[in-house]
Amino acid sequence: KTVISREYSSEWKVGMEPYYPVNNEQNNKLFEEYRKLAEQEKNVIFGGRLGNYKYYDMDKVIEAALEMVAEEL
Structure with missing residues (x-):
């Protein structure tokens, strides 16, 4: 089976659930x-x-994580 989902961003407004910072x-x-x-x-x-x-x-x-690993190693 395949599941396809789409996410559409929207500007956060007071009263909305802040899912992101x-x-x-x-x-x-x-x-x-x-x-x-x-x-x-x-x-x-x-x-x-x-x-x-x-x-x-x-x-x-993922890109940031790989760069951080490269710095640490």
């Missing part, structure tokens, strides 16, 4: 605080949509 001033400030804490962690790599607090298409997530 909402890059506003408050959230970006909070992310910056988390980023500073993350830099203090040893032997932990933060990446992907949540680790970078950015929306990525899956091909970009």
Whole structure:
């Protein structure tokens, strides 16, 4: 069997469920605080949509992961 699904992006508005990071001033400030804490962690790599607090298409997530592995190795 084959399942085909489509996803159509839309601009986030107040009252909508935020499935992806909402890059506003408050959230970006909070992310910056988390980023500073993350830099203090040893032997932990933060990446992907949540680790970078950015929306990525899956091909970009994979590309970023491979680049991060290349840096670490």
